[in-house]
Amino acid sequence: xxxxxxxxxxxxxxxxxxxxxxxxxxxxxxxxxxxxxxxxxxxxxxxxxxxxxxxxxxxxxxxxxxxxxxxxxxxxxxxxxxxxxxxxxxxxxxxxxxxxxxxxxxxxxxxxxxxxxxxxx
Numbered sequence: 437x438x439x440x441x442x443x444x445x446x447x448x449x450x451x452x453x454x455x456x457x458x459x460x461x462x463x464x465x466x467x468x469x470x471x472x473x474x475x476x477x478x479x480x481x482x483x484x485x486x487x488x489x490x491x492x493x494x495x496x497x498x499x500x501x502x503x504x505x506x507x508x509x510x511x512x513x514x515x516x517x518x519x520x521x522x523x524x525x526x527x528x529x530x531x532x533x534x535x536x537x538x539x540x541x542x543x544x545x546x547x548x549x550x551x552x553x554x555x556x557x
Contacts, residue, residue: 490546
């Protein structure tokens with residue numbers, strides 16, 4: 437749908453990808469719930485990075501390959517097909533923007549309630 441709207445990959449990777457990820461691809465990644473996503477990071481050994489996104493300090497970065505390991509193929513496939521981006525482009529963008537999205541959804545340094553998250557999205 438984004439490609440048919442005249443937005444090319446270059447625009448998505450520059451400025452548009454942040455909005456796309458915040459509303460679309462990151463939403464797909466977060467669709468199982470923020471708590472479940474953080475459990476995936478814990479199980480894949482990336483809990484330190486994920487905790488930094490939730491906490492009030494600086495956000496730790498995550499590499500695209502570590503992100504892929506934490507998410508798994510199924511969670512990458514859906515946003516890839518929705519955006520038209522390659523797997524590598526999507527992971528690169530998510531590795532930059534997912535920390536910001538999680539940070540935005542956890543302004544108090546903790547997981548929000550369902551009501552709080554509905555107001556933030």
